[in-house]
Amino acid sequence: MTELRIAIVGFGKIARDQHVGAIAATPGATLAAVASRNASLPGLPHFESIEDLLEKGPPIDAVSLCTPPQVRRAQAAAALAAGKHVMLEKPPGTGVAELDPLVAMAADMKRTLFATWHSRYASAVEPARAWLAARRIVSVHINWKEDVRVWHPGQAWIWEPGGLGVFDPGINALSILTRILPKPVFVTSAELAFPSNCQAPIAADLTLSDIDGLPVTATFDFRQTGPQSWDIVVESDRGRMTLSRGGRRMAIDDEAVAEAPDEEYRELYRRFVELAATGASDVDLAPLRLVADAFLLGRRNVVEPFVD
Ligand code: NAP
Numbered sequence: 001m002t003e004l005r006i007a008i009v010g011f012g013k014i015a016r017d018q019h020v021g022a023i024a025a026t027p028g029a030t031l032a033a034v035a036s037r038n039a040s041l042p043g044l045p046h047f048e049s050i051e052d053l054l055e056k057g058p059p060i061d062a063v064s065l066c067t068p069p070q071v072r073r074a075q076a077a078a079a080l081a082a083g084k085h086v087m088l089e090k091p092p093g094t095g096v097a098e099l100d101p102l103v104a105m106a107a108d109m110k111r112t113l114f115a116t117w118h119s120r121y122a123s124a125v126e127p128a129r130a131w132l133a134a135r136r137i138v139s140v141h142i143n144w145k146e147d148v149r150v151w152h153p154g155q156a157w158i159w160e161p162g163g164l165g166v167f168d169p170g171i172n173a174l175s176i177l178t179r180i181l182p183k184p185v186f187v188t189s190a191e192l193a194f195p196s197n198c199q200a201p202i203a204a205d206l207t208l209s210d211i212d213g214l215p216v217t218a219t220f221d222f223r224q225t226g227p228q229s230w231d232i233v234v235e236s237d238r239g240r241m242t243l244s245r246g247g248r249r250m251a252i253d254d255e256a257v258a259e260a261p262d263e264e265y266r267e268l269y270r271r272f273v274e275l276a277a278t279g280a281s282d283v284d285l286a287p288l289r290l291v292a293d294a295f296l297l298g299r300r301n302v303v304e305p306f307v308d
Pocket residue numbers: 009010011012013014015036037038039066067068069071089090091118151155157168
């Protein structure tokens with residue numbers, strides 16, 4: 001197997017916490033360079049921008065874009081134009097339509113565009129999908145509450161237009177929801193709480209449904225201190241399923257039936273290597289469309305300013 005030589009672009013929290021280790025653990029993948037304005041990794045070629053990387057860097061086959069969403073579209077276009085495979089952190093864009101030209105470009109260039117949804121690779125997500133496929137679903141509730149100061153310290157981009165605010169983690173829940181439910185869902189109403197000094201919501205309550213009128217509710221909150229919640233509870237005709245810990249644990253009527261350690265990013269890179277072998281793309285915009293519709297439909301409530 002030829003090694004996929006990958007450069008990480010945007011060396012921030014997720015690049016350090018997950019991408020470096022996952023690439024090292026993936027057969028067929030090698031970390032070859034880093035492009036980041038301020039950060040670097042000792043022992044690896046470093047460039048301040050993706051343009052410098054593509055022009056002056058060592059030979060690479062792919063880039064993994066770990067920058068904030070606001071700057072990723074232009075970076076993806078530059079990388080595809082240079083003939084590189086592209087892996088996008090979630091969310092895949094700041095808007096839905098900006099992905100269309102990238103998908104077309106990837107197809108023209110016969111290169112991979114992989115819009116990742118790491119939470120879909122949490123260990124209990126596929127067991128949950130299989131369990132639900134054999135049942136009649138009665139209702140769904142998502143409870144996704146975390147402390148933004150713990151998980152996103154100093155990340156000013158998250159509060160800017162396109163930064164998504166609380167939907168930055170909330171879209172992970174929606175990526176699981178759209179994977180485990182048998183039918184597509186859509187947003188019917190949303191209440192969005194915007195701090196008076198921010199351009200993105202700090203909390204959101206959504207109601208969603210499917211063609212059969214399934215009641216789905218979601219509560220996203222960035223102001224949670226103490227215990228954190230990344231839970232999806234599904235009532236069915238034959239028991240209650242709870243997916244917790246961001247999709248890593250599944251319980252039926254409170255009894256754990258699946259739980260495994262976090263290997264989400266290893267799975268993402270395994271998939272990226274597999275896609276790049278043929279130049280196929282994997283871009284599912286369903287979670288991003290739900291967020292976009294929440295912004296379109298949402299009632300905007302102004303709340304107290306947020307100070308990091
Ligand atoms: P982060 O810590 O802010 O890192 C992003 C890095 O991108 C920055 O450190 C910065 O490095 C670089 N960058 C380039 N242009 C930038 C700009 N205009 N503004 C700010 N930074 C810029 O963010 P992150 O938490 O790693 O998140 C990056 C992406 O990964 C987001 O889309 C997020 O949703 C996703 N993600 C994050 C997590 C998590 O737990 N943090 C989990 C899963 C996915 P330089 O200053 O060196 O250029």
